[in-house]
Amino acid sequence: MIRNVVGAVLALAGATAAVLSPFRAWYDGRHGRDYALDELFTGITGAKADPWWSLLLPFALAALLTLVGVVLRSRPLVALAGLVVLGFTVFWMVRVGQYRGGLTVDGAGTGLGDGVANALGGGILLLLGALVMSGRRRRARRGTERREGPGDVEEPRPYAPPPGTPDPREAPVADPYGAPAGDPRESSAQGPYDPYDPYGSYDPHGSEPTRTFEVPGQDRGRDQGRDQGPDRGRDPDGPGSEPR
Template sequence: MIRNIVGSVLALAGATAAVWSPFRAWYDGRHGRDYAIDELFTGITDAKAEVLGSILAPFLFAALLTVLGVVFRSRLLVALAGLVVLGFTILWMVRVGQAEGSLTVGGDGAGLGDGVANALGGGVLLLLGALVMSGRTRTHRVDREPRPTHPTLDGPPPDDTTHGPDRHPQASAPYAATQTYDVPTWDPDRDDPPPPKR
């Protein structure tokens, strides 16, 4: 329970930082929302993108995954959100490095800005949140009580093993006779007559 709460807080903080990052400076004072998402695959240009068509779009998708992951306590969704944020941020850095020739880090609006730091930090927080979360608790199946093994008035127990090729079929009855007796009979053709009773 505690792990889920801490992991959810980290994940939501990471998603917030990622969504906020395009509204900060990314490179040479240019905000992240000015970079079109298709430029990440075709090459960086100086054209200004629309907000919903900018790099903000994948971060909004990552935030949606984070909310779903927190609600359903899914570590997989939160980790996937972190990978989306880090993946698009690193891809942007590669494309800007190709366009500029190299990446620089500096102050006064030169080089990488704090928006990139927010995005990278948000992705790391999302992955940490997924690691901390314990996920859903599995319910344990309750086994039934064992069936009685002693005979009852209804008959032998279901798993009675007395019915076999080496057992008499009546041996498993609850009150079956355990011993048989031979009663002598008199045959007039073969035996002598019994002595008279006195």
């Protein structure tokens, strides 16, 4: 985000310098808007050109490309605008050098003027802006979405298994106190919890018979109580028994 802002500022500054350069002196006090575009191909003359058919036209198109590139955060468009400005400036310098027999830099205003410096500086700023800009962020890797904002936070997508694949989150979990997960004998062999039989009679492998535990002496005491009393040894249903 910060890189895009800094790159946009550099690009806009370079486009502004490039557009203003034709209104400055380029060589011997002659402004850039006085050089016609066809003179770059046919030869430099002393005729004054139409401003919209001069060096102002390619520089205005470069400024338009810069605006579109900044809005779309497109590094190629901004870089293309910088190449257009630098290309036409260097091409003009070559043609003027052929016409004049060489280029000179003179502080008295008889050589290269500040308009050429503005054009060269604007093209360099456009290229720097394209290098600094981070451009439009694409998806970094599959399964994540990148959100534009401070810090460029990545948000994971919700998990979705492929079609026909069971969801691992719904897989049965093994019971640490009972039968293994997914045992078909679990529902039939293991009954409800019996407080009088804490060890249970469930056998996960089915190889041992059901075992029960009895308290020693429980049945013996019950039989002893039956043999004591006045009716000891009598048949409760035999002759001489009292009706109930």
